[in-house]
Amino acid sequence: xxxxxTLVAGTAGILLASALAGETLAQAxxxxxxxxxxxxxxxxxxxxxxxxxxTTPAAIVGGKIYESLLRYDLxxxxxxxLAKSWTVSPDGKTYxxxxxxxxxxxxxxxxxADDVVFSAKTYLTTTHPRSRPIFQRAEEISAxxxxxxxxxxxxxxxxxxxxxxxxxxxxxxxxxxxGTDFRANPANAKPIGTGPFKLKEWVRGSHIHxxxxxxxxxxxxxxxxxxxxxxxxxxxxxxxxMETGQTHLSAFADIETFEVPxxxxxxxxxxxxxxYEYLAxxxxxxxxxxxxxxxxxxxxxxVYHAIDRNFLRDRVWFGLGKLATGPIHSSxxxxxxxxxxYPFDPKKAxxxxxxxxxxxxxxxxxxxxxxxxxxxxxxxxRAGEYIRQALGRVGIQVSLRSADVATWGDRVRxxxxxxxxxxxxxxxxxxxxVSRLYxxxxxxxxxxxxxxxxxxxxxxxxxxxxxxxxxxxxxxxAMYSEIQRILVGDVPVAWLLELExxxxxxxxxxxxxxxxxxxxxxxxDVYMQR
Amino acid sequence: xxxxxxxxxxxxGAVAGLVVLALILLVAALGPLAWPGSPWDMAGVxxxxxxxxxxxxxxxxxxRDVATGIVHGARVSLLIGxxxxxxxxxxxxxxGAVAGYFGGRVDDVAMRxxxxxxxxxxFVFAVVLVAIFTPGIGSIVAAIATVSWPAVARLVRGEFLxxxxxxxxxxxxxxxxxxxxxxxxEILPNAISPIIVSGSLMVATAxxxxxxxxxxxxxxxxxxxWGYMIGASRSVxxxxxxxxxxxxxxxxxxxxxxxxxxxxxxxxxNPRLSREGR
Numbered sequence: 001x002x003x004x005x006t007l008v009a010g011t012a013g014i015l016l017a018s019a020l021a022g023e024t025l026a027q028a029x030x031x032x033x034x035x036x037x038x039x040x041x042x043x044x045x046x047x048x049x050x051x052x053x054x055t056t057p058a059a060i061v062g063g064k065i066y067e068s069l070l071r072y073d074l075x076x077x078x079x080x081x082l083a084k085s086w087t088v089s090p091d092g093k094t095y096x097x098x099x100x101x102x103x104x105x106x107x108x109x110x111x112x113a114d115d116v117v118f119s120a121k122t123y124l125t126t127t128h129p130r131s132r133p134i135f136q137r138a139e140e141i142s143a144x145x146x147x148x149x150x151x152x153x154x155x156x157x158x159x160x161x162x163x164x165x166x167x168x169x170x171x172x173x174x175x176x177x178x179g180t181d182f183r184a185n186p187a188n189a190k191p192i193g194t195g196p197f198k199l200k201e202w203v204r205g206s207h208i209h210x211x212x213x214x215x216x217x218x219x220x221x222x223x224x225x226x227x228x229x230x231x232x233x234x235x236x237x238x239x240x241x242m243e244t245g246q247t248h249l250s251a252f253a254d255i256e257t258f259e260v261p262x263x264x265x266x267x268x269x270x271x272x273x274x275x276y277e278y279l280a281x282x283x284x285x286x287x288x289x290x291x292x293x294x295x296x297x298x299x300x301x302x303v304y305h306a307i308d309r310n311f312l313r314d315r316v317w318f319g320l321g322k323l324a325t326g327p328i329h330s331s332x333x334x335x336x337x338x339x340x341x342y343p344f345d346p347k348k349a350x351x352x353x354x355x356x357x358x359x360x361x362x363x364x365x366x367x368x369x370x371x372x373x374x375x376x377x378x379x380x381x382r383a384g385e386y387i388r389q390a391l392g393r394v395g396i397q398v399s400l401r402s403a404d405v406a407t408w409g410d411r412v413r414x415x416x417x418x419x420x421x422x423x424x425x426x427x428x429x430x431x432x433x434v435s436r437l438y439x440x441x442x443x444x445x446x447x448x449x450x451x452x453x454x455x456x457x458x459x460x461x462x463x464x465x466x467x468x469x470x471x472x473x474x475x476x477x478a479m480y481s482e483i484q485r486i487l488v489g490d491v492p493v494a495w496l497l498e499l500e501x502x503x504x505x506x507x508x509x510x511x512x513x514x515x516x517x518x519x520x521x522x523x524x525d526v527y528m529q530r
Numbered sequence: 531x532x533x534x535x536x537x538x539x540x541x542x543g544a545v546a547g548l549v550v551l552a553l554i555l556l557v558a559a560l561g562p563l564a565w566p567g568s569p570w571d572m573a574g575v576x577x578x579x580x581x582x583x584x585x586x587x588x589x590x591x592x593x594r595d596v597a598t599g600i601v602h603g604a605r606v607s608l609l610i611g612x613x614x615x616x617x618x619x620x621x622x623x624x625x626g627a628v629a630g631y632f633g634g635r636v637d638d639v640a641m642r643x644x645x646x647x648x649x650x651x652x653f654v655f656a657v658v659l660v661a662i663f664t665p666g667i668g669s670i671v672a673a674i675a676t677v678s679w680p681a682v683a684r685l686v687r688g689e690f691l692x693x694x695x696x697x698x699x700x701x702x703x704x705x706x707x708x709x710x711x712x713x714x715x716e717i718l719p720n721a722i723s724p725i726i727v728s729g730s731l732m733v734a735t736a737x738x739x740x741x742x743x744x745x746x747x748x749x750x751x752x753x754x755x756w757g758y759m760i761g762a763s764r765s766v767x768x769x770x771x772x773x774x775x776x777x778x779x780x781x782x783x784x785x786x787x788x789x790x791x792x793x794x795x796x797x798x799x800n801p802r803l804s805r806e807g808r
Contacts, residue, residue, distance in 0.1 A: 258591075258766050315576050315592055373751060378765055381747065386592055389570050400751035402665050 033223050035528030037509060039249040039519075040238050041208065041229040048199065048208075049188040050170040051119075052127045056252055056520075059167035061229055063520040064210055065106075066193035068171060069097055069116065069149075070164035072516040076277055076333060076428060078161055079515070082111070082171060082194065083149075092156030092471035099147045103217040105173050106192045113143035118174035120151070127182050134163045134432075156471040159429035162333075165278060165517050166195075168427070196222035196524040205231055216524065223527035242269065248506035251275075251519040257318040257379060260502050270507050273320070273500040275518020280329035280426040280433070281501075283321075285387065285494040288417050289454045293367055298352045300491040304342040305349040306394045307387060309496055316382045320502060324495035326488040327434055329426045331498075331516075334467075334480035339488040349394045358395075366395035372411055372420040373402040380421055383496075387421075413448040423499065424449060428516075430480055431468035438492060439464050455492035537798040544794020550787035554780075558608050561601035569602040569754040570594060580772045588772040590763055596773060599754050600780050606755040607784065610671055611737040617675035618736075619729055622682025627713050629683070630690025637687070644680040652677035656739055660748045667750045670743060674736045685728055689721035723799035727792055734788035741781050756781050 045057035050066050069083040078086070083097040103111040121141045124131045135141075137160070140152040153160065163169050171194065176187045191199055194217070197210040208229040212222055230247055232238045232254075239259050241247040245268060255263060264271050285303070287294040294300060313321045328335045358366040371388065374380040381402075388398040398419070403411070411417050426433035436442050436449070440456040460483060467479035503519060505512045511525040538544060567573070572593040573585070580588035580596070587596035629640035647655075659673035693699060694717065702712050741757030743749055749758045756777040763773030 256765060258769060262768075311572075378762070381751075382592060382762070384751075385570060386572070389568070389572060392568070402747065402751045404661060 031223050031510070031525075031527040032530060033220075033225075033527075035224050035509075035530070036226045036228065037224055037249065037523075037526065037528070038228045038230055038247045040232050040241060040247050040251075040254045042232050042238065042254055044205065044231045044233075045208075047188055048191045048202075050167050051123055051172050052183055052188065054128070054130065054167045059520045060251070061208055061210070062170070062191070062193075063166045063195070063517070064197040064227065064522055065191050065195045065199060066166050066170035066172070067195045067522060068164045068166045068169045069099075070161070071521065072162075072165065072278055072428070073514075074274055074277055074516055076162070076331065076516050078164070081164065082116075083164075086161075088161070090471075092158065093153045095151040095153070095160060097149045097151075099149065100217050101147065103194050104215045105175075105194055106198045106213060107173075107176075108215070109173065109175055111171075111173075111194050112146040113149045114146070115174045116149045116171055117141050117143050118178060119171045120169065123172050123177055123182060124169060128168075130427075130432075131163060131168050134160065134168075156469050157431075158470065158473065158476060159431040159468060162428035162432060165428070165520075166522075167517075167520065196522045197227055200226075207231060218524055221524040222522075223525070224523070227523070239263065242266075242504055245506065248509055249504070249512065249519065251503045252501050253377075255502055255504060257320055260318055260320065263504055264502075268507055269504045272503050272505070272513055275503055275513035275516070275521075276499075276501050277331040277516040278428045279517075280331050280428075281423055281499040282324055282329050282426065283383075283421060283423040283496050283499055284324070285496060286412075286417075286420050286422045286453050287493060288415060288419065288452075289492065290415065291418055293356070293358065293369075294418065296356055297490060298356050299358075299367075300494065301342065302349040302352040302356075302394065303391060303396070304491055304494040305345045305352070306396070307390050307494065307496070308344040310344070312383055312386060313497055316379060316386060317497065317499070320500045321497040322500065324498050326484045326495055327438065328430050328480070328484060329498050332426050332428065332430060332434070334430055334477055336477075336481040336484045338481070339484050342491075342494075346394050353395060360395050364395060365397045368397045368399070370418045371398045371400055372408055372417045373400055374421040374423070375403060375405045375408050376423065380423075383421060409448050412452055413446050413450075415445060415452060415454070421496075422493075430483075431464070435464040435468070438487060453492060455490075457486065457490065460486060534798050538794050541794045541797050543790045544797065547787040547790025547794065550783055551791055554604060554784055554787065555608070557601055558604040561604065565595070565598040565601045567598065569599040573598065577766075577770050579770075580776070587776045588770070590759070590770065590773040591766055596759070596776055599759050600756065600776055602754045603756040603759060603777065604780065604784075606667075606750075606753045607737050607740060607757075607781070610667065610674070610740045610755075611733040614671045614674035614678070614736040614740075615729055615732045617671065618678040618732060619682055619725065621675065622679035623686050623718070623725065625679070626683035626686025626688075627690055627718065630687035631694055631709065631713050631717065633691075640683070641687070644683045647677070647680045650677075653739065653742065656743065657746065657748060660743055665743075665748045665750060667753055670740060670748075670750065673743075674739050677739075678732055678735065682725070682728065682732075685724055686721060689724060690717055693717045693720055723795075727796040727799065730788060730792035730795055734785045734792070737781065737784060737788070 041057055041060060043057055045061055047053050048058060048062045048065060050058060050062040067082050070081045071079045073079055082100055084100050085098045087096045099113060105111055120135045125135050137153050137157050138151050139154045142150050144150060173192050176192055177185055196213050196216045198213050200211045201209040210227040212225055216222060232241060235256050238250060238254050242250050242263060243266060263269055287300055289295055309323050313319060325337055326339045353366050360366050371384060373384045384400055388400055391398050412420060437451055438455050439451060439461050442451045443454055444450045463479045463483045467476045470476040503513060508529050510527055510529055514525060515521045573595040574589050574593050576589055576591055576593040578585050578589040580586065585595050589595055625640050629637040656673040656677050659676060660669050663669040699712060699716055702716050744755045744757030745761035747761060749755050759777040760774045767774055
């Protein structure tokens, strides 16, 4: 019966789609008002208040409610958001933002420069672990008039311009939060933002209903009437929802990699891997440099040479990824492709191991190491199994150790591991998402996603410090290029792949992915074609 | 012995089960000679359908040969099944015998203990144990033994309760034999038939539990097992049915064979019971 219903729904969907296709030919695609979009959300976000929670599901829904000063195009160039225009002083220390006129909070109160000052100076430095170090670089934040905000920094800090997206720097209403306990404020459950959509209803475990903000500052936008975020924890239910047209948008890991080819072939869906440029996730093989034989660079290079990353991309990630060349993701500013290369070359790997004096024993084994499996799902388990076999072929015997997420995290942050896969976002700028992994001042036992492998290189420390504060972009580029050449030569970790995520959109919906934060953006421009 | 075999033979299913089990044991013992190399090795192109000369049962997501996996998995599944059962029998027999023979306080304490273990759903308990102690062959055997000894203990206790009132036991007591001697030399041999029967069924259960644990990703990550093979390829079942079908078939055949053999043993060891049953 269920099958029959699916079939009927599917047929109706196809008929509808072809009817729409006919209409598309007849008229030019001008944005039309109206329409409801159903979007998959998984897992359910704990809250929509982006100031206190920045997990991906919270950012996806919260990004429609809260806004920041800027947006970023697909090349990570800043575009106007709540700020209409901005200037940076020649010494790189003063940032002046001119705000949009006629912006109102969802409760009808006007939005002013005071809200921005309060958010950056008081609110985010209290609640937001990631933006605290950014805004603490400001010596003075002031509002000379209601539509102007001036940030005077202690020194130049070029990444400052990359911090203005809704999950890094959401602008929150001063009149609601000032003088309250930010985490316990009742408005966290009824979020008040400036964004194109407002929260209407949230039925836990079922859906989150957003409605159009009729007073939105971009006149005539947004186009959609409603957005329903459907909570679908089951992976196969998510695929069926996309297949049958019950939902119109899926992103990140909603659809498992092996289902991608099938959904890609569906006529009513369109796939894109754009919209993840700001996050820029990279997966790498982390070595604990405190432990032999990982303390020898030749060993790490041998491991890098022994892994066929094309196989990983094509067979484990089903083609969703690009080979990483070094510590910086290719969509992130200051990326430099001109670095030493480590092609798949088991012979070279064996030569390096021989040179180290690690000869094969009578059982063919040169060295024995343990690898902790990254417990983020099947894909990472398969990747670990592949790496074990690949290293086994050059005489490095790997035994796998599996654990739950909490245990894995404990082992890695307390440096109790030999080797493990890791995956992390780079957040728009090397100074925000990359330097934390390699600078020696960030070797902090007990902190995950710090420099856990214990890489120490005074030259790298110095370059990262200077590159972030250099006022001249050419100078900082030269330093970031040098960083990449040194790190790739040293191989403190083996960078494997830049991950791509499939975003599936129902073809009737247009302008869905228009910026570097993709589906986490406000959706003011999204419209439904009829 | 011939009498035993004659009675066993009467159950056609049990004979078939024995043949299948012997075949599986043969595969586990000699198979790795015919399929040398690691079952984890990427032996060919991924997703090759079965029934080709090179890969008779096809290859999986990473191009690992399914036939090699099944042959090597047989060793792991049978090893875990037998070792875990022996461990559970060891604990269960001792606890049950002591409780049944001494009775009174000792019995109370032992039975409350078994009840404590029996009230926890056994599979969930096994999952928790394996998750706490890092998944590995040792922790899996220990977990299966821990959740399966109480049933043996209760069975053995029941046998001991009836046997200890018999004349030969009382004669031993009068002769001044030690309790240990009476329990292990006098009573236990007389209680062995139900233990053997339930033991053979426990091997089947242990194999199923191990498969379920591996299916959930709690198997030994360095040992190829049937449950792991199914778990690893359940996501691609629409693409490549053979990756999960053949290991599933292997589990089905093994467990069925063990059950048939158990039934046959029960018939052969309890002749009166079997004739009344039919």
